[in-house]
Amino acid sequence: MATIxxxxxxxxxxxxxxSHALSGKRPxxxxxxxxxxxxxxxxxxxxxWTARSLASGRTGVIGLxxxxxxxxxxxxxxxxxxxxxxxxxxxxxxxxxxxDERRERGYIDxxxxxxxxxxxxxxGLAANRRLGELIARGSxxxxxxxxxxxxxxxxxxYLMNERAGRMVADHLASLGHARLGFVGGPRxxxxxxxxxxxxxxxxxxxxxxxxxxxxAFADNRAEGGQVAAAILMALDDPPTAVFVANDMxxxxxxxxxRSAGLAVPGDLSVVGVDDLSVARLVGLTTIRQPMYEIGAxxxxxxxxxxxxxxxxxxxxxxxxxxxxxxxxxxxxRIYGLEMRAQLGLx
Amino acid sequence: MATIxxxxxxxxxxxxxxSHALSGKRPxxxxxxxxxxxxxxxxxxxxxWTARSLASGRTGVIGLxxxxxxxxxxxxxxxxxxxxxxxxxxxxxxxxxxxDERRERGYIDxxxxxxxxxxxxxxGLAANRRLGELIARGSxxxxxxxxxxxxxxxxxxYLMNERAGRMVADHLASLGHARLGFVGGPRxxxxxxxxxxxxxxxxxxxxxxxxxxxxAFADNRAEGGQVAAAILMALDDPPTAVFVANDMxxxxxxxxxRSAGLAVPGDLSVVGVDDLSVARLVGLTTIRQPMYEIGAxxxxxxxxxxxxxxxxxxxxxxxxxxxxxxxxxxxxRIYGLEMRAQLGLx
DNA sequence: TTGAAAGCGTTACCAT
DNA sequence: ATGGTAACGCTTTCAA
Numbered sequence: 001m002a003t004i005x006x007x008x009x010x011x012x013x014x015x016x017x018x019s020h021a022l023s024g025k026r027p028x029x030x031x032x033x034x035x036x037x038x039x040x041x042x043x044x045x046x047x048x049w050t051a052r053s054l055a056s057g058r059t060g061v062i063g064l065x066x067x068x069x070x071x072x073x074x075x076x077x078x079x080x081x082x083x084x085x086x087x088x089x090x091x092x093x094x095x096x097x098x099x100d101e102r103r104e105r106g107y108i109d110x111x112x113x114x115x116x117x118x119x120x121x122x123x124g125l126a127a128n129r130r131l132g133e134l135i136a137r138g139s140x141x142x143x144x145x146x147x148x149x150x151x152x153x154x155x156x157x158y159l160m161n162e163r164a165g166r167m168v169a170d171h172l173a174s175l176g177h178a179r180l181g182f183v184g185g186p187r188x189x190x191x192x193x194x195x196x197x198x199x200x201x202x203x204x205x206x207x208x209x210x211x212x213x214x215x216a217f218a219d220n221r222a223e224g225g226q227v228a229a230a231i232l233m234a235l236d237d238p239p240t241a242v243f244v245a246n247d248m249x250x251x252x253x254x255x256x257x258r259s260a261g262l263a264v265p266g267d268l269s270v271v272g273v274d275d276l277s278v279a280r281l282v283g284l285t286t287i288r289q290p291m292y293e294i295g296a297x298x299x300x301x302x303x304x305x306x307x308x309x310x311x312x313x314x315x316x317x318x319x320x321x322x323x324x325x326x327x328x329x330x331x332x333r334i335y336g337l338e339m340r341a342q343l344g345l346x
Numbered sequence: 347m348a349t350i351x352x353x354x355x356x357x358x359x360x361x362x363x364x365s366h367a368l369s370g371k372r373p374x375x376x377x378x379x380x381x382x383x384x385x386x387x388x389x390x391x392x393x394x395w396t397a398r399s400l401a402s403g404r405t406g407v408i409g410l411x412x413x414x415x416x417x418x419x420x421x422x423x424x425x426x427x428x429x430x431x432x433x434x435x436x437x438x439x440x441x442x443x444x445x446d447e448r449r450e451r452g453y454i455d456x457x458x459x460x461x462x463x464x465x466x467x468x469x470g471l472a473a474n475r476r477l478g479e480l481i482a483r484g485s486x487x488x489x490x491x492x493x494x495x496x497x498x499x500x501x502x503x504y505l506m507n508e509r510a511g512r513m514v515a516d517h518l519a520s521l522g523h524a525r526l527g528f529v530g531g532p533r534x535x536x537x538x539x540x541x542x543x544x545x546x547x548x549x550x551x552x553x554x555x556x557x558x559x560x561x562a563f564a565d566n567r568a569e570g571g572q573v574a575a576a577i578l579m580a581l582d583d584p585p586t587a588v589f590v591a592n593d594m595x596x597x598x599x600x601x602x603x604r605s606a607g608l609a610v611p612g613d614l615s616v617v618g619v620d621d622l623s624v625a626r627l628v629g630l631t632t633i634r635q636p637m638y639e640i641g642a643x644x645x646x647x648x649x650x651x652x653x654x655x656x657x658x659x660x661x662x663x664x665x666x667x668x669x670x671x672x673x674x675x676x677x678x679r680i681y682g683l684e685m686r687a688q689l690g691l692x
Numbered sequence: 693t694t695g696a697a698a699g700c701g702t703t704a705c706c707a708t
Numbered sequence: 709a710t711g712g713t714a715a716c717g718c719t720t721t722c723a724a
Contacts, residue, residue, distance in 0.1 A: 001485060002718065003716090003717055003718085004717065004718065005717080005718095013694080013695085014694065014695045014696075014720095014721085015695085015696090015717090015718085016694075016695060016697095017694060017695075019718070019719060019720085020693095020694090020719095020720095021434075023719085025693090025719090025720090026693080028693075028694090029693060029694090032693080032694085046458060047459065047717085047718075048459075048460050048461060048716085048717050049459050049460045050396055050400045050405060050460070050461060050463065050715080050716085050717080050718090051400055051700090051716070051717030051718040051719090052708085052718055052719075053396045053700090053701095053718090054394075054396045054397055054400050054700045054701065054702085054716085054717080054718070054719090055550075055699080055700055055717075055718040055719040055720080056718080056719055056720085057700075057719090059396060069415065069421045070418045070421040070422070074415045075415045075416040075442065076416070081370045086452070091439070091456055091460070093437070093439045093440075094439075094440055096421065106432070110437055112392060113393065113394075113395050114396070114437070115394045115395065115396060137390075139347060179392060180371075194694080204704065206532075222623075222624060222627055223623070223627065226627065229716080240705085251624075251627075252627065255627050256629055259629070260629075275569075277569070278568060280599075281568055281569065281572065281597075281598065281601050282601055282604075283605070342508050347702090349701055349702090350701065350702065351701080359710075359711085360710065360711040360712070361701095361702085361703095361712085361713095362703085362704080362710075362711060362712075363709085363711070365703065365704085365709055366703095366709095366710090367703070371704090372709080372710090373701090373709065374709070374710085375709060375710090376700095378709080378710080393701085393702075394700085394701050394702070395701040395702095396700085396701075396702085397700070397701030397703085397716090397718090398701080398702050399702085400700085400701080400702070400704075400715095400716045400718085401702040401703040401704080401715080401716055402703055402716085403703090403716075430699085444693085444715090453694075477715065506695090573718085643701075
């Protein structure tokens with residue numbers, strides 16, 4: 001591997017001239033620059049990022065910690081982060097904790113050891129002491145996204161979760177639903193709690209009370225949605241509509257309906273959050289959140305800190321209701337049963 | 347940030363003693379070691395990975411290039427790669443090309459500039475000149491996984507794709523299907539071509555010929571499966587069963603059936619490949635491939651090269667048929683139409 | 693506009 | 709068992 005020294009020798013100039021010709025950090029005469037560039041070309045020289053990092057004190061890497069990379073939500077956000085990172089000549093390394101705290105600790109240690117220049121955190125683990133310590137140490141700036149870290153007071157970018165919940169309640173109430181259910185991930189997650197809060201509040205606006213037994217928390221993935229739906233729909237008086245706190249779980253709810261022979265939206269209206277591409281695929285009514293922009297904005301906040309040491313304000317994104325085919329008016333339960341009996345259906 | 351120098355001063359020993367006490371690369375007296383460890387603790391010293399890389403000539407990073415991180419297949423494989431990487435004290439950086447050749451070039455350049463110690467490549471892009479050049483340069487070992495790079499002759503780990511295709515043909519034929527369709531990603535992908543080949547060959551064994559019009563290639567994702575299914579099922583004489591070259595596309599096929607009112611497996615039997623967790627969720631019959639092991643094995647091959655300069659042999663993994671509820675005997679088309687008419691269904 | 697040289701924080705070799 | 713010190717390949721003063 002050719003080094004800067006080789007290039008200097010080949011071009012007949014000093015090392016610092018090569019460095020500056022390449023970085024453009026000081027004026028270089030045109031002929032000199034050309035000679036350098038030719039030498040670079042000839043030798044196939046590629047600057048060592050490692051050496052550059054050591055000398056400059058910046059690694060040119062930012063870390064992204066996500067909860068679960070196999071939920072398509074995260075890759076989309078990650079793309080937003082990555083694109084603005086690249087625009088700043090930074091690389092991105094993605095760490096997926098899968099809700100495992102040991103993994104998360106490991107990642108935080110590695111990111112710190114590798115001295116990444118900044119971290120975008122969107123895992124929302126309950127007891128992230130390690131992250132707290134890292135932030136306390138203050139050597140690596142951190143911005144949050146998606147899940148707000150209550151105790152840590154970081155700049156961040158989040159969906160207006162409460163508003164999202166209200167929008168869903170409004171939509172469902174306007175369709176005539178009065179028996180509303182909720183399915184979400186762990187209740188300690190701010191997104192879940194806030195979406196539920198808005199939902200309950202919005203329902204109250206329409207004179208609807210959501211009883212505790214219609215509120216189910218489960219694992220934050222499709223499987224969780226499936227078991228939660230099974231529980232809710234086995235109730236004596238099941239909901240006619242559910243708000244599911246994210247699209248993957250909503251897929252699980254839909255799957256339960258399919259396997260249990262429940263019609264959607266006939267027997268149950270379902271609305272999710274995220275608007276993953278699969279939501280369009282299955283016709284899921286959902287709350288769209290600007291995933292790519294969330295990532296891009298989070299990264300921008302980080303670079304604000306990196307570039308100017310600023311302490312940027314938190315950003316809140318607008319949710320948007322996308323009505324597709326999993327929501328509709330409730331079918332009167334009694335009639336429904338009678339009609340199904342007449343039709344010879346179970 | 348405390349450096350090794352600070353630790354040395356604090357512990358009252360030399361820099362090299364600290365280095366060796368930490369790495370264990372040479373005998374250190376117990377009291378000395380303890381003093382060093384205490385100093386490390388006291389100062390909160392963390393070795394600089396950057397400096398270490400520069401001095402040792404190894405970055406401790408391997409790169410993983412995947413085609414599309416939002417297909418859950420890849421995160422699962424990636425986990426396998428990562429776990430063995432971590433076991434070797436290596437970090438993993440994942441690059442998702444999304445089928446975009448410019449992105450891929452960019453990633454390869456970055457990985458090379460960062461001087462990662464090795465690369466696991468599973469993107470299978472058609473014209474990857476840049477990768478060829480990198481391999482030709484020979485400074486960074488590369489192993490392939492999933493998609494075989496015909497022109498490049500790398501060590502790699504792949505599914506026995508042809509056998510997978512045969513297994514599907516056998517399964518479908520044994521159920522009594524005679525009109526077999528195929529849906530896959532771009533035909534230039536070795537996985538697609540091989541699975542199709544095995545399928546066609548297996549069908550022939552049962553005296554079944556698969557006509558060209560029942561073979562559809564599309565975008566390698568759920569949406570692609572959906573449009574391919576739409577085309578096949580609009581034929582005058584549509585297939586009674588399809589082999590879909592991966593689970594995400596199979597999901598798209600299933601979605602087409604749902605939205606078109608086609609019963610599965612009544613009107614169409616569907617089998618996929620991968621056995622993603624979502625396949626279980628929706629009851630998809632599929633060919634399981636050991637995703638995690640593929641990743642882990644690929645990483646092991648890479649470390650064989652890294653550790654001993656060996657030239658490891660390619661590994662082929664066994665496919666396994668998992669029968670669920672999307673395959674069943676074909677319903678006679680004529681009878682089917684009559685019966686449906688009788689039932690008042692369309 | 694250019695060059696020389698002092699770091700950056702390690703590792704690894706050579707002494708002791 | 710321990711210490712001294714030359715790399716590693718670059719960036720960045722400081723001089724000229």
